[in-house]
Amino acid sequence: MKVVKLICLVGFVSLSMMACKSKIEPNNLESRSFTDSIYSNSLSEYRKHRIYLPPKFNKDLNYPIIYATDGNSPITDKKEILDSLINGELIKPLIFVASFQNSKIADSTSTITGDGKKVYLSYRNFEYVDRKPERVEDSLLVDRFENHKSYFVDELITSIEKQYTQNLNKNDRYFYGVSNGSGFGVSLLNSNPSLIGTYICFSTFGGDIQSNFWHSDTKYPNLYLRYGSEEPFFLKDDAQYIQEKYAEFQAFIEIKTFEGGHHNKFWEIEFTNVISDIFKREK
Template sequence: MEKIGVFIIVIIGLTFGSCQSEKSTSNSESKYFTDSIYSNHLREYRKHNIYMPKGFSKDKKYPIIFATDGNNITENNFYKRTLDSLIDNKAITPLLLIESFSNPKIADSSYTDENRDKFYLDYRYFEYVENEYHRNPELSARFKNHLNYFHDELIPTVEDELNQNPSKNDRYFFGVSNGAGFGMSLFNKKPNTIGTYLCFSIFGGRIQSKIWYENVEYPSLYLEYGSEEPLFLKEDADYLRSKFKELGLHVFINEYTGGHDYSIWNQKFIEIIVELFGNKKHSKH
């Protein structure tokens, strides 16, 4: 994979535009706003952020990244600043980014740690980590319902609103930590929808317990994890490397120097999207 080093640092520094929390009426600049849809699977409204590149037109088709862990938009947001700079400098082709929010409310307070101190689990945990045996039926079903929301409601609704009808190969997924664990479950259970997954520091993905089938066209995978993270991340990566080789699948696995760190994940995100969406390479995609 190409190393872009100082080039990326320079072009990211070129753009420090403010972000938007409302939809802009101008087409001369990128748009970054929060929207929501009602989920029948989750029986609640769910928010998501949408990034649209400068000059976006519903008459054009764009690659789309669907991501977990959307957050409230802040000034100088990393994703808007980064995508604006890379696109403006023609380092990548224009694309759409959809960031799905999780539910941050506390869902369960019945757990205790080794010191018998109570700790709290929010809905995000149950949405991202498959746990079919929880004593609360609603929480037990939360993972499945959230996966169905993401796959059956969020993706088609946003694509329809933006007049996009991408092929599998023009859909991408990005997630970190438990969000990456959810991504690997989506990867395994719904292999025909998204063509490429970027999953960093996978927590809660139950990697080695998943069933993999021959003659299934699984997506491509870019997996990153840190040298200072728990050993099971390396064990899971080694397992996936072996399993994907056995199945003849494309996988890129890298161990970076460091830990569970957003600053590293951000840099890896830049490196990989330049690899994937660099104008010359994407034209051959």
């Protein structure tokens, strides 16, 4: 009788464990997209970021990670695209992390547009582009670009890879940015070439492509560069310049022009095409 009771008890415990397991596993079958934050010593403030974890995410496995700018924007709302490509087994599972832009107006700044209107710039303009402010009233912005770069390089990337136990090297890291965010990427590519292996940069505004110093003995990261047929002429000039530099250094670069202007509806198509190529699953 005791043996029967023991068997029943073991069976009950096993069923209970299976039931609990079945409640947990379905949650891991779905991807997750959410907002998190870290405190940045470089910027002396909390900074948010958007995170996408793929279906069946497992901390015991390593995943390629795309680090992006403009996290609080539709530009980086990639859950639907990534879910479709990953669940359709068109690309490998990956993690997508997009740092929020600081859209707060930097009150001391102003610029005059082509139509004569006076507009104030946000901190984003000084974090993504090295504008080198020199006016006394802009003293709080002088180091903003370098401080933001320190946050991105030394705090955000380190924090994410520690939190999700990702043991990655340069070739496992990717960057995605558009407009000024792309400019930040090109600056990072130039100044920290050993950090991220591949850059996806669209419609690049800023980045000091032609004024930066390019080292002939440096192995620069892979670069996928895109710009629109209806965008300003200087994007084409910058693309031609960096293409010549990459050819000189024998580094990989792919430059294409898409039909259209400076808008996310075009960038989204290009993003899908590029990552479908980079992360293509082997049949």
